[in-house]
Amino acid sequence: MRRVPLLFIVLVLGVVLWGVAGAKDVEVRVLLLRTGDEVRLSSPSGLEVRVKQRVFVASPGRILHFSPREGAVLWREKNLTGTTFVVLPRGEFVFLGNRPYRGRLELRERGRQLEVINVLPLEEYLKGTVKLEASPSWPEEALKAYLVVARTYALRNLGRHREEGFDFCATVHCIRYGGVFAEDPRTNALVEKTRGIIVTYQGKPASVVFHSESGGYTDSAKNVWGKDVPYLVEVPSPWEKDAPHAFWQVVVSREEITEALRRRGYIRGEVLDLECRKSERSGRVVSVVVRTDREEVELSANRFREALGVDRLPSTFFDLLREPTAAQPQKEVPLQDPEGERFIDYRAWMEKDWNLDDIITFLKLREEERKRKRGARGVFPSPNTRSQSHHVQQTPDAFTFVGRGWGHGVGLSQWGAVGMAREGASFPEILRHYFPGCELGRMVVR
Numbered sequence: 001m002r003r004v005p006l007l008f009i010v011l012v013l014g015v016v017l018w019g020v021a022g023a024k025d026v027e028v029r030v031l032l033l034r035t036g037d038e039v040r041l042s043s044p045s046g047l048e049v050r051v052k053q054r055v056f057v058a059s060p061g062r063i064l065h066f067s068p069r070e071g072a073v074l075w076r077e078k079n080l081t082g083t084t085f086v087v088l089p090r091g092e093f094v095f096l097g098n099r100p101y102r103g104r105l106e107l108r109e110r111g112r113q114l115e116v117i118n119v120l121p122l123e124e125y126l127k128g129t130v131k132l133e134a135s136p137s138w139p140e141e142a143l144k145a146y147l148v149v150a151r152t153y154a155l156r157n158l159g160r161h162r163e164e165g166f167d168f169c170a171t172v173h174c175i176r177y178g179g180v181f182a183e184d185p186r187t188n189a190l191v192e193k194t195r196g197i198i199v200t201y202q203g204k205p206a207s208v209v210f211h212s213e214s215g216g217y218t219d220s221a222k223n224v225w226g227k228d229v230p231y232l233v234e235v236p237s238p239w240e241k242d243a244p245h246a247f248w249q250v251v252v253s254r255e256e257i258t259e260a261l262r263r264r265g266y267i268r269g270e271v272l273d274l275e276c277r278k279s280e281r282s283g284r285v286v287s288v289v290v291r292t293d294r295e296e297v298e299l300s301a302n303r304f305r306e307a308l309g310v311d312r313l314p315s316t317f318f319d320l321l322r323e324p325t326a327a328q329p330q331k332e333v334p335l336q337d338p339e340g341e342r343f344i345d346y347r348a349w350m351e352k353d354w355n356l357d358d359i360i361t362f363l364k365l366r367e368e369e370r371k372r373k374r375g376a377r378g379v380f381p382s383p384n385t386r387s388q389s390h391h392v393q394q395t396p397d398a399f400t401f402v403g404r405g406w407g408h409g410v411g412l413s414q415w416g417a418v419g420m421a422r423e424g425a426s427f428p429e430i431l432r433h434y435f436p437g438c439e440l441g442r443m444v445v446r
């Protein structure tokens with residue numbers, strides 16, 4: 001009988017309790033730096049240095065120097081070596097060079113390199129990601145949505161670099177982290193406001209991810225990573241018109257694509273042609289068929305993107321536009337040609353402040369352009385017409401990718417959250433939209 005009221009409360013509040021050591025007790029270890037050089041540590045409030053069960057105190061403002069030395073760390077001022085030094089501020093921050101950090105720093109040597117690891121509570125860690133992964137100028141609800149997702153991600157992925165002796169790196173591989181420099185007083189307050197709140201699925205922390213911009217529709221974990229996750233599915237995200245990469249265009253030479261795919265061992269021959277296979281629901285590319293002089297290979301769009309470089313191809317929401325070959329030079333394409341036929345000026349389109357109608361017009365124009373090109377010059381012949389044709393299609397020198405969005409496209413779209421918040425959505429509404437079937441829960445202090 002005693003269970004009934006509790007069950008009732010849980011159901012009514014829709015809050016799922018998930019027991020961990022407790023929000024206050026969860027510490028994360030973040031690799032800040034790996035260097036062969038000397039590092040400088042200091043603190044305006046003084047430092048405490050622990051090594052081999054000995055404790056030293058450094059006065060405020062005093063700079064301490066550490067460097068890697070023959071399988072250990074050397075503290076220059078004391079001419080003392082040790083496998084691990086722990087450095088704690090006597091006040092709030094410890095400075096590594098001129099950058100302040102909360103928590104403590106651990107120094108150790110690995111492979112002739114000095115490693116600096118920042119150890120601090122999870123909530124403090126989140127504060128130091130905001131300026132790198134979001135923007136303090138975003139609406140409050142979008143920032144809260146980000147913080148809840150980042151907290152959940154960190155909790156689920158603790159020990160991501162366990163074999164290397166820390167939890168997270170400070171780069172885009174995990175979450176970008178910059179310590180106190182990446183904090184903002186306003187977002188620090190939001191970390192406190194959302195303290196301990198996480199995204200849950202069936203009572204457990206959800207395996208959430210986020211990206212910058214979806215381009216109008218998110219992608220599924222299945223399409224991108226081949227892993228079916230019930231709440232990482234394609235959802236519309238029509239709120240991204242203010243996003244910085246609403247449209248992009250990238251030209252990649254055939255040679256570069258050939259080299260990139262060969263390097264990963266995906267192909268052996270030379271790329272002749274590419275074809276996109278798309279999701280019917282979202283229009284995002286699911287796979288790319290690569291035809292070479294030796295083989296035909298179908299790669300997931302994500303693999304294709306990663307092979308080319310995630311910075312080179314900003315997302316998997318793209319279409320292919322063949323660059324004119326050298327034999328058919330064609331420069332700026334006006335929106336309207338002298339005969340009244342419509343062309344697309346991609347640059348103008350990218351600079352445009354677009355809405356949903358614009359996208360539809362854009363897609364129509366593009367379809368018209370493709371049809372026209374197909375008819376007039378056979379730029380997009382089907383494999384059949386090509387083999388029957390006496391006129392052999394010239395292989396393009398480069399491929400033009402016209403796309404939308406930024407990042408892998410799975411889970412929370414940050415710019416989608418910004419748009420939703422501007423229209424008045426709360427952070428639980430935002431999170432339920434991007435993670436359908438998920439609820440909010442709380443890390444519990446035991």
Ligand SMILES: [Zn+2]
Pocket residue numbers: 160161168169170171173174175
């Ligand atoms: Zn990492």
